[in-house]
Structures are given as structure tokens and as C-alpha cells.
Amino acid sequence: MANVFSIGSLNMDIVYQVSALPKPGETVQSLSRKLFPGGKGANQAVAAARSGGSVRMIGAVGSDSYGESLIGALQADGIRTDTVLPTEGDTGTAFITVDAHAENHIVLAAGANGGLSPSDIPEWIWGEADLIMLQNEIPWKVNRHVLEIARRRGIPVIMNAAPAMQMEEDAFPLIPILAVNETELETLSGQPVRETADARAAAASLIGRGVDNVLVTMGSQGSLWVSRGEDEIWSPAFRVEPVDTTAAGDTFIGAFATEFASGVPTSQALRFASAAAAIAVTREGAQISIPRREEIVPFIN
Template identity: 45%
Template sequence: MKKMLVVGSINMDIVNKVEKHPLPGETVAGSGVSYIPGGKGANQAVAAAKAGGAVTMIGAVGSDVFAKELKESLKKYGVNTDYVITKNISSGLAFITLDSQGENTIILSGGANTELTKEDLAPYLNRLENYESLLLQNELHTNTNEWLIKEAEKRGVSIFWNPAPAYKVPKELLAKIDTLIVNETETEIITGLRIQDKETAEKAAKLLIEDGVRNVLITLGTNGSYFYGTNGETVYTDAYHVDAIDTTAAGDTFIGAYAQATMMNMSAKEALQFASAAAAISVTRFGAQQSSPTKEEIEAFLIKEKK
């Protein structure tokens, strides 16, 4: 089985449920607080593992009460945590407010994630060649991420990058990416082009291809997703319509499932349908990692949709 390495954030999500999000200066009553393991890196690692992958996670947790639970959650879902390190600081925290429509707002406190350095990762470089792909996000320090991208390219490892939170990425870095996965906001920050429809998504994807990215995948929320490959292949996939109760980790579920689908040698169209199904299932469940579906659940959903 092909192996995937995920290097990224590991957070504890502190989720407050409310009827509606407060306006500036407004106080609203909450209906419950939950502590749920999350973080873009960890969420995507779990999504890929539950979708059938052999996944290893490199990241950092703090020396606090959350660290043990964060690592155990990854292990429970089949992610190898042998290379998760501990920092003498708090673990990453995400303060999430979830309204009655399933929409969320998030405040992120990076904690141990922002302390993960090149020096921490250097001992693992000789192991990079044991993996077919590397999956990254942007919740680590920018310098750490960019250094890792360059090192992975030198070793011929296929790089999936979800640059969220986004910034204006240098063109020389984009040229090292095999698959760039971005939403509308991230696409606009990187390309300067506002995404309003499929046509503008295609224009932005072409700009990124011109900058050297091999494959571009733009997620469009409830409007589906758009793929553009170096070979000129384009695929637009509609989102599956379900009754959402929590959208917290839908994007991470999509990305992890998509990366794993490509590892299973699916075509772009098949991989997008697989990832879209995974995301659709996830929003019908509460939580982050626990909401990601298994490979069997995704396949059953797709069979049902085809009937």
C-alpha cells in the first residue's frame, strides 16, 4: 500500500453551540461546550486514514492536559503518531462557535504547532523517501513549511498542499507543488482573482498552472469543486446536497479523502466524487475527526447516489 506523510497542526477544538453568531459587542447564550480533537493537519490525516490510507503524522502537541487525548485520537483512527513531538508550551487550540445552521466561526491559537521548527523535522528527512506523498497545510510556521516543501521535492515526493490560512505564495514555491488545493478565498489571496463562478475558477487555475503547479483543485463549497491539470484535463464536480448539522471539518475531510483517492490510483473525476461524498457525509455529523467517514461508508454513499 502506498504511504502518506502528513506534517501539520494538531489542535483541541473548543466548540460552543449557539442559536446564532453574536454581532460585535453582543452577548449570546450558548447551549453547550465540547472538547474535540482537531487541527487541519490532524483532521486531514484522519480523513485520509479512514478513507483507506496508510498515514503517518508529524506534528507537535503541548505539555498540557490536552496532549494525550490529541495523540490518542489520531491513533484511534489509524494514524501513526510515532513522530509527534511534545513542546513545553500549550497545545494548539481552536475556539469554534457553531450556529443552528451548522455554520462556524473559528479563532485559532497555534500553541505548539507554531513551535515546530526545521530543526525538529531534520531528523526525519531521511525517512521522506519512504512515502509516496506529503500532505501539508499552513498552520505551521511559514518558514518550516517552505523548507519542507523544498526538501520533499529534492527527494521526489509528491506534494499535496492546502495553503490555509493563505498568503501570497512565491512563484518558485508554487512550481514545486504537485497538487494545490484551495478554496475561493485562498485562491483570491494567491492569484489576486476573485472566484465568482466556474469561469473565474478556470482562469485562476490556469494562472496557477502557468506558475508551475502541476494540478490545481479549487473547492467551491456548496457549488462543488473544480480541477485543472497540467495536461489540460478539467473536471467540475457538483457537491452532494445533504442536511448539514456541522461544517467544521468538511474541507479537511474533502482534502484528506481526495489525497487518499489519488493514492488509490483513481482518476481526477473519481477522486473528486470520492472526496465530495466524504465531505457530504461529514457535515451530517458533529465534530471534526469523528465526523470523517470510512472508505466503506463513502463507497456505500456513492452507490446510493447513483441509483
């Protein structure tokens, strides 16, 4: 069983269901308000665990009740949480508005996630991790620290560049697998991404800047894997009726991470991840929507 480490955010998601997303300056009435455990780091950890991985979470929570709930939710999925640091102050939160078409707007409040530092990453992890997942909801200096050491140690890292942000040019050669959606790919490549051909060109440009592999998730269109010196892989999406797309990308990455770290061929790992994400978007919430392996395998077949 692969040892997958998620180093990243833990948030309490406060989800408002609306008929239509508000325009600038507009006030709309919520149809419902619900709380769900979330955060890209924690979501990906749950997806990896439910896909069959042995998972550890590294991050931080505040001293409020949200922090206790988030740790409890991870432990319920068998995720090791002794490396989730309790800190004074607020736990991270995400305010999410979801419309009738399952599209969403998300506003983050970093809370404890913003206080994580490189010194909080234990030295012993480098001898245990088979694969590490990173995201941009913790300080970049932490991600850069992990990327540098993991590169020296030969540990695969999936760097999910979400939310989208610019990176130093010398950071690209540190990244074994860069996972992005169309918006994040546009931000990093500086090229417009409207269709598959655009995604191929933009991903290739990042390979040219030093990234080993680029994984592009394109929602209902599918996913694209572009690798240095190898043929690209296109994996179509499964057709479903979406309810809430909040954790679709995180579900995809976590499921892919477990399969990839276990030595499954990339094309097979992509298809498994596509199935997991397809199931997730038919349900409300972030972690609560993520399927288990016993649901994903029959869905594929």
C-alpha cells in the same frame, strides 16, 4: 496501501453552538460547548486513514492533557504518532462558533504548532512517503522546507493553503497540488471568485505562476481540478442537509489524498472525496465527523 504523511497541526477544538454568529461587539449565549480533537493536519490524517491509507502524523503537542488526548485519538485510527513531538507549553487550540445554518467562525491559538521547525522533519521520511499533505497551521518555513525537498525527490505534495496567506512567488513552482477554497483562491490569485467561471480563471492564473495542479473546493457547488496541459475536471457535490461544516475541507483533502496516492483516476478520487465531505457535514465536530471507507463507498452508489 499508500503511505500518506500529514505534516501539520494538532489542535483541541472548543466548539460553541449558537443560534446566530455574533456581529462585531455583540455577545451571544452559547447553546452548548464541546471539545473535539482537531487541527487541519490531524483532521486530514484521520480522513486519509479512514479512507484506507497507511498514515503517519508529523507535528507537535504541548505538555498539557489536550496533547495526550490528541495523540490518543490519532492512534485509535491506526495513525503512527511517534513523530508527533512532545513540547513544553500549550497544545494548539481552535475556538469554533457554529450557527444554526452550520456556518462557522474559527480563531486559532498555535501553541506547540507554532514551534515546529524544519529540523523536526526526519530525513528518513523521504524514502517512505508516497504522498505528503501540508497546511498553513504550522510555520511557513517548515512547509517551504518540505516542498523544496519533496520536489527534488519527486514526491507528490498536497499544499492546502489554509488559512489563507500570501506566498513568495518562487514558491508556486514547488507545489505539485495546491488545494484551496474560494477565499484562499482569491487571496493567492488576487482575483475575485464568485462562481465556477471565476474559479477556473483564478486557478489557471496559478498554473501560469508555476503550480502543477490546482484543486478548488467550493462547498455545495462541488470541486474543480485544473491541471497543466490537461482537461479540467468538475465534480459536483452530493446534496445533504448540513449540520456542521467545520472539517469538510479537511475530510475532502484527506480522502482525496489516499485515493490519489493509490493511483485512482483523478475524477474518481474527486467523487470519493466529495462523498466523504458530504457525510462529514451531516455530523458535529471535526475528526469525530469524518466517515470511514465502508460508509463512503455505499454512499456513492
